[in-house]
Amino acid sequence: MLGTLLALLASGTRLRIAEVIGLGALETWRPAVPGQRKLRRGVALDVAYSYLVPVIIYPAVYGTIRLLGRAPDVRGPFGQLGYAAQVVLAVVVGDFVAYWKHRLLHTRLLWPFHAAHHSSVEVDWWSNERVHPVESAINAILQAGTLVLLGFAPAAIGLAVAIRQTYSAFTHANVRLSFGPLGWLFVSPHHHRWHHSDDPAMAGRNFANMLAVLDLFGGTWAAPATQPASFGIRGEEVPGGFVRQLVAPFVRVVRGVGMVARAVPSA
Numbered sequence: 728m729l730g731t732l733l734a735l736l737a738s739g740t741r742l743r744i745a746e747v748i749g750l751g752a753l754e755t756w757r758p759a760v761p762g763q764r765k766l767r768r769g770v771a772l773d774v775a776y777s778y779l780v781p782v783i784i785y786p787a788v789y790g791t792i793r794l795l796g797r798a799p800d801v802r803g804p805f806g807q808l809g810y811a812a813q814v815v816l817a818v819v820v821g822d823f824v825a826y827w828k829h830r831l832l833h834t835r836l837l838w839p840f841h842a843a844h845h846s847s848v849e850v851d852w853w854s855n856e857r858v859h860p861v862e863s864a865i866n867a868i869l870q871a872g873t874l875v876l877l878g879f880a881p882a883a884i885g886l887a888v889a890i891r892q893t894y895s896a897f898t899h900a901n902v903r904l905s906f907g908p909l910g911w912l913f914v915s916p917h918h919h920r921w922h923h924s925d926d927p928a929m930a931g932r933n934f935a936n937m938l939a940v941l942d943l944f945g946g947t948w949a950a951p952a953t954q955p956a957s958f959g960i961r962g963e964e965v966p967g968g969f970v971r972q973l974v975a976p977f978v979r980v981v982r983g984v985g986m987v988a989r990a991v992p993s994a
Contacts (some may be wrong), residue, residue, distance in 0.1 A: 732785050736778065742893065745779065750852040750900045759903040759920065759954055761848070769857075775969045777856035784864040789842065806878035817879050817887035818937065821870045825891070826941040828869050829934040831860060839976035846965035846972075850923050850958045851901040855892075855939045859976060894937050899923075903954065912948060914939045924955035 748764060751765065832841035840861040847854040858866070874884045898919035904918035914935050922933035932949040935941040942948040966975050 732782065735781060735785070738778070739781065740971045742889065744895065745853060746896050750896060750902075753897075753904075754901045757903045758901050759916065760901055763849055763851065763901050765851075767851065769847055769849065769886050770851075770853050772967075772969060773847075773853040774970075776858060777853075779969065780858060780860050783860045784867065804878055806880050810880070810883060813879050813883035814886050814890075817874050818890055820877065821874060821891055821969065821987050822935070822937045823941065824870050824873050825866070825936045826934055826938075826945065829830045829936070830945075830947075832865075833934075836980075837862075837865075837877065839905055839979040842960060842963065842965050842976070845923060845960050847923070848898055848957070848959040850920055852899050853894040854923070855896040855899040860943065860973065891937055898936070905950070910939060911943055911948075912940050913937065914942075917954075918942075919953060920958075921949060921955055923958045925957050925959045925961040926955065927961065929955075930955060 754765070788914055805816060808816070831837055840859045843859045844854075844857050844862070847857060871884060871888065874887070879887075894914075898914050898916050900916050902916045905915045906913055910918060914933075918933055918935075918939055921929055929949060932947050933942055934945070934947050939948070966972055
């Protein structure tokens, strides 16, 4: 398991280097927020999330996937398809699961764990990495677990996950870019960066990761012509620092349970 984790981190490093070069060039070419620094405030925190969260959640995810992989009697027929077809379908299925998972993260129960992702007041592709371990574990187990149960080959799942991860980083990038008439089909940076706006009118909008058509059919589509004026969470304070952000959601959940318990009249 340790060897697989190290291989995962090495693969993640190669992907980050490619994103630094490719997405960095896009942000320099056509920035949505001109003058925003590459080493903007919070980028060190995002790098910490990028490398420490996989280490925290990997044992649980590894064990879950191994357990699912030992249940061939419940696996679907997708493994019989060709490799390319499996990758395409895995991307579509993964995005469908991710859309509804994302909507759940914006409910009262799971929002404390998702708030860290929305705490960036300067958004670029590194903001994609700021994901609480609980949210990251939910992502991995629901999406990869679904694909395993449907019978997709591990190699197809791995490539589909890498495609969606890279695309998600792209949609967070500080790039002034939309897809015009194709904007209803694929998520663009213009589309998703509005999801990170602190404008209350945008609450509950633009949950799709890659396929914008999911927002269209789900009634959560919104793409104002202008750029967001500001980002973050209006009226809510998220603590700074990696450890504090890890602990804060659990404190909020415990306090919430305590408040509910106190509100229930004793017999």
